[in-house]
Amino acid sequence: MMELVDPSYNLAIGAFGVGLTGGFLEDLRDKEGNKLLTAKPFGALALLFTVFSLFLTFQTTTLRFAFDDDSFSLVKSDGSSMGENVVVGGENKWAYSSFLNYDFLPSADFPILVYFREDQTPVENREEVPLVVDNLDGQVHFFPAISNVQELKKGFEEHGCAKLS
Numbered sequence: 001m002m003e004l005v006d007p008s009y010n011l012a013i014g015a016f017g018v019g020l021t022g023g024f025l026e027d028l029r030d031k032e033g034n035k036l037l038t039a040k041p042f043g044a045l046a047l048l049f050t051v052f053s054l055f056l057t058f059q060t061t062t063l064r065f066a067f068d069d070d071s072f073s074l075v076k077s078d079g080s081s082m083g084e085n086v087v088v089g090g091e092n093k094w095a096y097s098s099f100l101n102y103d104f105l106p107s108a109d110f111p112i113l114v115y116f117r118e119d120q121t122p123v124e125n126r127e128e129v130p131l132v133v134d135n136l137d138g139q140v141h142f143f144p145a146i147s148n149v150q151e152l153k154k155g156f157e158e159h160g161c162a163k164l165s
Contacts, residue, residue, distance in 0.1 A: 002079055005065040005147040005155065011112065012056035012146075019049030060146040067155040071095050072116075074143075090125070094118045099161035100136045104149055111145035114152060116161070134164055 022045035028036050063082075066073045074082055074092035082092045098120035105113040121139035129140045156163070 002066050002068045002075075003155070004075070004077075004079060005067070005151045007060045007064065007077075007146060008148045009057065009060050009146075011144055012053045012060055015049050015056055016053035019046045019051075019053055022046030022049060056144060056146060059144065063146065065147050065152060067159060070097075072099075072155070072159070072161070090121065094120050094141075096159045096161050098138075099156075100138045101134050101164045102156050102161055103133060103163070104145065104153070105133070105142075108149055108153055111149040113142050114145055114147075114149065116141050116156075136164075 022042045026035075026039050026042035026046055028038070028042075030036060062077050064075050064077050064079070066075050066079065071093050073094070076082060084090065085092050094116075095118075098118040100117045100119055102114070102116035104111040105115055115133050117134065117136050117138045117140050119138040126139045129142065131140075131142065133140070
C-alpha cells in the first residue's frame with residue numbers, strides 16, 4: 001500500500017513573498033523621485049525569487065513523496081513512477097534499510113530542504129555534494145520541502161529510517 005505525502009506550498013509562497021518584497025524595494029525613490037542605487041539588485045532579487053516560486057509551485061503540484069511497505073520514493077502526483085534518476089541512475093526509490101540519516105534544513109519547524117543519505121546507490125554512481133550534513137559514507141539527496149514535512153518526519157520514523165541525533 002502506497003501512502004502519498006500531502007504537498008506543501010509553503011516554500012513556494014515564501015519564495016514568492018521574498019520576490020514580492022524585492023519588487024517593492026526595487027521601486028524605492030529618493031527625494032527627487034529617482035530610483036535608488038539598490039533598484040537593480042532588488043529588481044534582480046524580485047525576478048529570481050518570483051521565477052523560483054513558479055518552479056517550486058510546479059514541482060509541488062506535479063511531484064509527491066511516497067511511503068510503501070519497504071521503501072521511500074519520489075513519484076508523480078498520481079502515484080506513478082518517475083522513471084530513472086537522471087543524476088545517479090536507477091529508480092527514484094530507496095529501501096528504508098538503506099537510510100543512514102535524514103534531516104530537515106535548517107530545521108523541521110522551518111524546512112527549506114529535506115536531506116537524506118542512503119547506501120543503496122552503487123559507489124561508482126554516487127555524486128559528491130557541496131553541502132555536508134554528516135560524515136557518513138553513502139549517496140546524499142537534497143530536495144526542496146515541497147511536501148508536508150511533519151508527514152515526512154512521521155513516515156521516516158514509522159518506517160525505522162536511521163537518523164543521527
